[in-house]
Amino acid sequence: MSEAATELFEDVDLPAVRSALLDWYREDHRAFPWRETTDPYEILVSEVMSQQTQLGRVVDAWEDFLDRWPTTADLAAADRGEVVAFWSDHSLGYNNRAKYLHEAAEQIETEYDGTFPETPEELRELMGVGPYTANAVASFAFDNGNAVVDTNVKRVLYRAFSCPDDDDAFEQASSELMPSGESRDWNNAIMELGGVACGQKPACDEQSCPWREHCDAYHSGDFTAPDVPEQPEFEGSRRQFRGRIVRALGEHDALALDELGPRIRVDYTPNGDHGREWLRDVLAGLADDGLVELETRDDETVARLRR
Incomplete structure (x- = not known):
């Protein structure tokens, strides 16, 4: 691995990242x-x-x-x-x-x-x-190729791993990510990811992106990319609040609803339109995606990141 790729993936669980993408692709993809x-x-x-x-x-x-x-x-x-x-x-x-x-x-x-x-x-x-x-x-x-690098792949790498907008960096990152002997499925999978889940307008939750847990953009809410110079509209979106929840839970071991709510939106009121029921619904989606664990303590719902 090059020095740049080593630094880029220093805190990334590469086997988990690879398995998640390949499983997602093999389970369901566009039929051509x-x-x-x-x-x-x-x-x-x-x-x-x-x-x-x-x-x-x-x-x-x-x-x-x-x-x-x-x-x-x-x-x-x-x-x-x-x-x-x-x-x-x-x-x-x-x-x-x-x-x-x-x-x-x-x-x-x-x-x-x-x-x-x-x-x-x-x-x-x-x-x-x-x-x-x-x-x-x-x-x-x-099944004898190198890692593909096209516009879609660059967008994915830039968002998911904060890869620098540089052709050599994209080449090195793509090569390091691709598992040995898997060029057929891997290249199809990462291009499919960029085509359906990580397009110019991202559809992370709608397409069950397998890299949400690992993705810098998903956690930060910033989905700009080399071919997306302006921030896609997401202010007030469910995706924005999911990102805020992940960040808040990353800073705390566990939070009850009324502790978490005010940390992710200023208009949170326990019994209001954007209160406990709304927050439970957003958390349920994160739990279904394997990102969050929910438990009940003394009749209170408590959320934590899944380890």
Whole structure:
């Protein structure tokens, strides 16, 4: 581990962080057909199509493309003009991607005897395949990639672990986080986290983010990020008060409701709209997420952080 990564993760339980993310992803994630295959050609097509194109729009185009050209041999034998026309007809963006994909298929057939190279370094020799795409194909097809670093991943690392906004720092942090031999599931999982739970507008509780317990932004309430220069609106939100509760309980061994309430909002009144019942409801959500423990002492509800 580099010195910078050592400092970044000094107080982080890395095995717990890794297990939490992988379990979350394997339990439930968005269903895209290219996640159900390890065919490198099918994955390459999905990666090229997905560049600056919403994934929901890619599904039909990806299926139609593979129906028409199911192998690299079929694509290499196709007329390039037909491939470019397909790209344009399906509104997939820059047509030169279609040209490069066709040329890459020709390379596979003529230079590699129809067999895909398996490492990121070798895959970069294909036309139009840059570092990110090469690593994605190596990861998802061969489970042989490096840690992916894209905009979503940077946002996650910046928020969760206060990673500096620096490309080298993001690379080092990503590499240290990824468990050995898990590039397929790990890279899918961390990109899924950034796509559904840690987007520009975070949905931490709604998507049951597995890193809430470990996340600096979740505890502080500051969800700015390199691609989110302005603070997302959260003043007065449930997420804000959850963060305040976690901080307050982190400073005290245990607090009863009427001790905790005034520490997290100035308008707390035991029997008011934002009183005990409101606070019990927020605490119940934190307890369901495994962050807080609740117990009854002398007919009082007492909360503490789960150890």
